[in-house]
Amino acid sequence: MEERLILISNDDGISSKGIDTLIRIAQPYGKVVVVAPANAQSGKSHSVSLTRPVRFEKIYDSENLEKYVLYGTPVDCVKSALTKILPRKPDLMLSGINHGSNTAISLIYSGTMGAAIEASFYGIPSIGLSIVTHDLDADFSVVEKTAPALIEKVLEHGMPEMVSLNVNYPVCQLNDFNGFKICSQTKSYWYEDFEETVDKYGNQAYYQRGHLVNIEPDNKDCDESAIAGNYASIVPVKVDFTDYKMIDELKKWNL
């Protein structure tokens, strides 16, 4: 049987602790090819470089692990891997481990999930993994001990086309970890809180800060509640933007 081929990317860049941990988690399952951005790509969502060429370089090459650094977005990494780097379609795509939460509405801004979602368009079983702290030295020991069971299930069952998994881990020790919980994406929005800065010419500019507002705090089956209960949330993510209910409504408008 041909050896399994696993593609890894992320949005924190190829030098992050999260991607190093994910590589270690993945290596027992096959040959790992990492194609990851040179620098931080947080908030890059599903963006793709169209107006400039994308460049990548191989920076590590051994029998079971290759690493490429790419000057572009997480989605650029997946497209370049599938089109120019990998010898064939990979059997699994892993993205992360992101330093920071990608629960709730944060999912749509996430470069980590952008990469996982992109891979799912090509029928590749894909998982985005995050931990809900921005700490660059985050403790990934719970992820390292528990994510293999999830990866094995995904390899065993496969995934439908266009569906990926958005997995978020709480910050806790293994003793306090309550396992995985299958969830919906929490209904929420982002409360903006802009931090003003002034450059040396007196121009104002703004860092975009803020926090998530959970508009269904009593829903126990959504990812924010899972995290609060020290579960790792698993949200199956499907990209179909059509609001089928609204189609019927619009047809009554007599446009």
Added chain:
Amino acid sequence: MEERLILISNDDGISSKGIDTLIRIAQPYGKVVVVAPANAQSGKSHSVSLTRPVRFEKIYDSENLEKYVLYGTPVDCVKSALTKILPRKPDLMLSGINHGSNTAISLIYSGTMGAAIEASFYGIPSIGLSIVTHDLDADFSVVEKTAPALIEKVLEHGMPEMVSLNVNYPVCQLNDFNGFKICSQTKSYWYEDFEETVDKYGNQAYYQRGHLVNIEPDNKDCDESAIAGNYASIVPVKVDFTDYKMIDELKKWNL
């Protein structure tokens, strides 16, 4: 009654012909405030500038029209408008008119729709408009004659939270235009075709090209079919990434 407030943005930049046309279309309906990127932001999807401050400048100010140029993404434009520029929540948000198709899977890469979708998160009725040609001098006369009827319907009926409209116009003359068609987003993927370029140091890099592959060519009710029939497609877009069917499947995995 207070005058209506209308926010306009796009992803082709504040100097494009498409946004000028959209401003003209919107002006009869209220005061228009334009907050648009300084330069082309095609393919920026839902990306937001997190690691650097966002700057904007007022470049035009009259009683019924203000224009701001912003150094950032389309979603940055909407967030900045709502948080720092507008005196109150606008009654309508219009994005475009994009030079290029945003039907089918292109929607997820679209900065035009990123801006419209972002506005819908805050309960603002929002419409993204595109024409299916990249021609910088595209003929928008059909849009200009027919989009007002759609805007009036949206102002009359309002829109549910988290729902926006993705409207794509065919390239045709008014005589050949068949009107609006309410559609689903065409199931499709992007076939990659990378164009190699070599810099003066001999480094290879790639422009991402390619074309859309329609995987449901016989579906008459999707946006690609509407465009082919010289209709303007209207897809109601809802952001809820959860695949509820897959939740039941995952629960059987005994994770």
